[in-house]
Amino acid sequence: MTRSLVIAPQWIGDAVMTEPLLRRLRHRGEDLTVGAVPWVAPVYRAMPEVGRVIEFPFQHGGLQFGARRRLARDLEGHFDAAYVLPNSLKSALLPFLASIPKRIGYLGEARVGLLTHRLKNPANKPPMVAFYSALSGDRDGLEQDRPRLHVPRVEVEAALQAHGLQERGYVVFAPGAEFGPSKRWPDKHYAALAASLDVPIVLLGSGKDREVADRIVQGAPSARCLNLAxxxxxxxxxxxxxxxxxxxxxxxxxxxxxxxxxxxxxxxxGSSSPLHTPPLNDRAQVVWLKDDPTYQPPLDCAPCFQRECPLGHHRCLEDVAPQRVAQLLRQSASSA
Structure with a gap:
């Protein structure tokens, strides 16, 4: 059995989108260990195909060469192959320093000598699931792959009990976006949406999202909101x-x-594109004014992929009405 080390991305969404790749690798008999930073590691613990998760002692930014070299010494001789999912130079260093014989990844950041099997980066932004899955060397069915996570039933029940919630009796809001304000639907719209729903609202996110979630709760005093950001x-x-x-x-x-x-x-x-990072879920409703022929004038500026609106109007999300989202939420819930 091939012993494979997977170097994970540093973003939660990207980590989720790597699951089809890992499923493909496990299906063909590879024994998978994932190396991930601590804030992403729980994603891989929710993937049954992953045998082991190593939490890397690395932070955002900086080469941290000494720490990588020390960890590489511990890993040397334990793996036959490595899949380097991020495109950065530093992410390819660890498998190279650990002398892993086969090192697969995309070309990027002058790391040609660090990889033994190199894929060219696509000219256009492809769907990210297919982008990662192509590292398996397969070419069939990449577009049809859908990420899957598993949460044990006992953990769901414990979370519901801890917060006094009834299963399927509440709606979750995730109002944050790590990339920046250009990806956030306005707080006032989330507040109006909360006020229009007749079920409790649970707000989730990181500590950075706490202030945003507080404003939503304050803007919807009549709603039953539980701010857990x-x-x-x-x-x-x-x-x-x-x-x-x-x-x-x-x-x-x-x-x-x-x-x-x-x-x-x-x-x-808004500023990003569902053609690139869609929610691959039959129960998902996507709202993107760029793709709405009834929205005028057209959003020629989208997707800009900028952290903040470069034109200062943020129309791509400002003009999405809470009433529209409420209707779609009810449709999605009723079809479940």
Missing amino acids: GQTKLEQAFALIAGAQAMASNDSGLMHVAAALAVPQVALF
Whole structure:
């Protein structure tokens, strides 16, 4: 059996979108160990095909060569192949320093000598699931792959009990977006949506999203809101999403988690594109004004993939009405 080390991306959404690749590798008999930073590691623990998860002691930014060399010494001789999922130079260093014989990844950041099997980066932005799955060397069915995560039933029940919630009796909001404000539906719209729903609202996100979630709660005083942004571990957030009636979110990591758990959802896209990072879920409703022929004037500026609106109007999300999202949420929940 081939012993394979997978170097994971550093974003939750990207990590979810690597699951079809790992499923392909496991199906052909590879024994998988995933190396991931601590805030992404729980994603891989929710993938049954992963045998082991190593938490890397690395932070965002910086080469941290000494730490990589020390870890490489511990890993040397334990793996036959490595799949380097990020495109950075530093992500390819560890398999090289650990003398792993076969090192697969995309060309990028002058790392030709660090990889033994190199794929050319596509000229256009392809769907990310297919982008990662192509590292398996397969070419069939990449577009049809859908990420899957598994949350044990006992964890869902524990999360519901801890917060006094009834299964399928609440809606989750994920109002944050790590990339920047251009991907966030306005707080006032989330507040109006909360006020229009007749079920409790659970707000999830990181500590950075706490202030945004507070503003939503304050803007909807009549709604029953439970603000858990920054108050849960990622595994607990997964369990709360798995037990929800539906979820409304921006294009974010938790959006992909809901899709991989097959939870009814409404996904709001603005500066980014659902052609590149769609929620691969039959129960997903995507709102993207760029693709709406009835929206005038057309959004010629989208997708800009910028952290902040370069034109200063943020029409791509500002003009998505809460009433529209509420209707889609009800449709998604009723079809579950």
